[in-house]
Amino acid sequence: MLGKLFKHDMRALSRWMRFVVLGIISLALLITVSIAIDTQYYDSIVQSIQVMVMGLGVMGLYASVIITAVFVYVHYYRSMFSDEGYLTHTLPAKSWHILLSKLLSSLLWMFISTLSLVLGVFIIAWVTVGDLYFISSALRSIGEYVNAATVIMAPADLLISSVSGLLQIFLAITIGCAIANKHRFWAAFGIYAAISACSGLINSIFGFPTFITLMFSYDDANITNNANIMLMIDLIKNCAIATICFFWINRLLKRRLNLQ
């Protein structure tokens, strides 16, 4: 059942997300072409247009991150708590399967969108700089400060922090829709502000001591070890927040579903 739910969620999200991905690639190509055109012998109007195109392109790339997030949250709200929720919640599926499917499909589309953004920036950098030496050089510099544990924990932390971030907003929407019949958006917004404040407090409590330790690290090995400890603590914290959010949402879907 989870597989079927996932398939249909991916399909529903693809309606808009494919255009976001296409937009990112198009903008990257547009910026690349603008950079590649040598306008120094043209008049100031052409040069202004070139700068404007590049500026708008960069803004578009930034906006794509927000647009991706908005589409993911709108899909969650619509398929769970608007009229489409009547279809979702009458399916013979466990509530946690429904939630997991929304989470996995959102994550995958956010990953695809981020990947296309990275690819776009990579193309721009390649055309601008001319070779890829700077990337290998940057990676070598970072490599001096990481070990095997860092290589495993850094991507894991990135993944779990994305899951935790998504679930915090899903939780805010779910609580907002469970407690409010009208003004659901504002209810969800207020709850998200409260969740963010709690999450920020937890970040400060866990993050500050390790950050201070890292500041006073005296050699490379020490920096790596302390950075790994920071990553480990962040990973555990994000796992805990994600788990709490997941079970809380599932409980609300089972006990407080309120599709009026």
Next chain:
Amino acid sequence: MEAILTAQDLTKRYGNTVALSNLNLNLPRGKIIGLLGPNGSGKTTFLKLAAGLLVPTAGRIRVNALPIGEKTKSLVSYLPERTYLPMHMRVRETLDYFEDFYADFDRARANSMLEALQVPTDARMRELSKGTKEKVQLVLVMARRAQLYLLDEPIGGVDPATRDFILQTIVSNFHEESTVLISTHLIWDVEKVLDEFIFLQKGVITRYDETQKVREETGLSLDELFREVFRC
């Protein structure tokens, strides 16, 4: 035979408003039952509780002796009073969707009903009229071989000719293991197919009886009886 749907002291409140109050009910299998009452009597709330879209404030409701959940949802075919299919979907995609999720969905039956109702299967939901959207939803719901059909105003938005088709579909789809619970205001149209009826007023059952028996006893049609009982 065990009841298909049971409610015990079922209560649902929305804030301070009581939608259903201590409702007790056992619905038998193999019957077409009308859930009748004026606006705000709790009909839709009762159907939503049975479908699992609302959680009771107190009491309990069971389908096939099971608490509402994944298993009961595979036995219940629910038609809400609103359009709930995603507007971007084509009609044939809605069939794919139901075929994917419901093991009891009969695609051939759905196709033949859509053909009879002249619904274009390539059209997107947003391109269809309100009445045609309702037809699509009804076809999806009735093309399942469910044990309990919960139909909330199934004939409210369609023309009289389609009403006859829908009622005919309900009767022809009906088998001795399944029960159809129909909530409607159009009593005159449905009463000819109803075996039993429930009168609901302000969240309380005021009468649950056999349609034929009441006709013989009172000499009134169900529509006339409704008008008499719920006169403003």
